[in-house]
Amino acid sequence: MKITVLGAGVIGVTTAYYLAKAGHEVTVLDRQPGPALETSFANAGEISPGYASPWAAPGIPQKAVKWLFMKHAPLIIRPMADAATWRWMMSMLANCTSARYATNKGRMVRLAEYSRDCLIALRQETGIAYDHRTQGTLQLFRTQKQLDGIGKDIEVLRADGVPFEVLDPAGCIAAEPGLARVREKFVGGLRLPNDETGDCFKFTNILQGHAEALGVTFRFGVDIRRLKRIGDRIVAVETADGLVESDAFVAALGSYTPALIAPLGLKAPIYPVKGYSITVPIVDESRAPVSTIMDETFKIAITRLGDRIRVGGMAEIAGFSDDLPAARRATLEHSVEDLFGGAGDQSKATFWSGLRPMTPDGTPVVGGTSIKNLFINSGHGTLGWTMACGSGRVLADLVSGRKPEIEASDLALSRY
Template identity: 40%
Template structure:
């Protein structure tokens, strides 16, 4: 079957790999000149089942109000005339009950666990390298109060299968010597040994080569998707800037742009862009962290990618604006200097901003949407890197009409 995958981010690339492995004739269409040039270009680098908690929760409204008065908070809102922002916000608030938060978190965790298995199996099968480290991730706190709240928060995930260790400041530094200089400033943390890190851009680039060489996947870079040609209940071709491309099935994996295309064919996919900022800084071999971490009080994540430090922060509602300015990285750099004295030269930082495709309940959507041969694989939010391979394998099972290896409850698209 000829399957056209729209989008060559890490989610689209994973889908293309599993579909091609199934024997399909796969074409990938991407508006950029290479894979992982949009949302997947520069994320936090965390493959983190430990970060599966749904954003929508009873505490979300309090956080939103606080953000209006504190410009240094991780959440920022730029008010807009876009009606889709207000509709998305309403849907988000409807997911903020404790019952919905728990249910959404459970679905995310199930997919994250499965996806971690898939990415490690894929790496073993292909031999690709992407500065991966399987040392776990530390979620740490600066006060006893926030540590107690964080440990309680993580216990819900632990009760559903995530291995965690609540650690004091001494054990924290034992696990991560890179934090020795700030031991007295930290209360402790939660260590998730099953979490890991890696560079999604390198992963996607390496996977592109595998798909070309082993499976003869056809990549159409520098090609813009204009729409879908539909006859009856099927998509017959994808309309692009380079002309129509025929298909037997289409997968929408376009990240934050997924909703824009879906609307053109009458499908409601409630994905909205949430901007995040990252900085990538070269560091010496003997300096900085040895594993991934999250400063939970300042809402700043980091990972070690070879001899690079990747910093990430902020969830900003600013529509499809990808611009940034130096002040957007002020708190990020200050925190990096605090945590790793002498390791960071911000003058050498490669700064970036990208858009996360967020669903109101933080759970991505998969499967058939309205038309018999149109499929979704989108809406992964801030954990697209974590969930990409599990989503791709799950989608390939759906397209092949196989029983999925993972329970599909909560993951399938509903009109």
């Protein structure tokens, strides 16, 4: 089939790659001058299937109130009057029950674990290199209350057969020697040894080349306007450069997907939750992290990417804002300097923000729609990098009429 993929972030490019491997003629459209220049550009760098958890969880409403008054808050809510923001927030709060959390986390871990396996296979097939490391992720707890509260997560990890280690301070230091200087600042950690790290931007750009070698056409600088529907099918996408016709279409536009499909009568509860990162050049290897550390108190990931440290996190409810407030940078700097002080040169750090496409239940939307030749691969939130290969492979199987290797019926838009 002739297929058009809308969006050239990590989700769009991996989808195009797997569709081409399945034998389809694929064209990718994106408004940017190259791949991975929006949300995929400078994310936290972690590939953490075991930490694939919905933000909507028991106790989150109470924690959210406390976070709003923290100096280095992981959650920021800017006053907004639009109905879409409040509907999404209310829907997220409705998912903050034990039963929904277990269901949502289970399907997220299922997709994330599969994605990690797909990434390993892709790496073996292509030899792709993207500053990746396979040394696990350490969730670091600064308080005993945080450590005592990991029971529900461990239950899901056990149920899904995900290896894990609960570590005391000495075990955390063995995994991350750079923490030895701040031993008194944490009480323990939860380590997932099978997790990975890597530069999503570098990966996406190199994978573009592999996709092109399979025949994929990339068209950049293309303004996507709307989908043209006749009857029960999409016949073309209207762009500033004219119509692009195909047999099937895949919407992989992240936070911009809902606006594209809304005129068709389709509602996708995907909201642009803003995140921030800094990228810091390493100046002292002995003080630097070796993989990824999740600072549980500030909800910030600190990741080693080659000779750089990527520090990413925070959740800001602010619509499609792309500003870079100094206070957000200060939070990122505080977390990394508090744990790995002197490892990087903050004066040379770069500061970035991106819009994570979040669903209220945490699970992305991957699958078909009520329009028979329109598919969606979006809504991955903070886990687009973690879930990219698995989502691309599942979507390619569905488009091709094949049964995916994992259960995927509960990933589609129809679950809403």
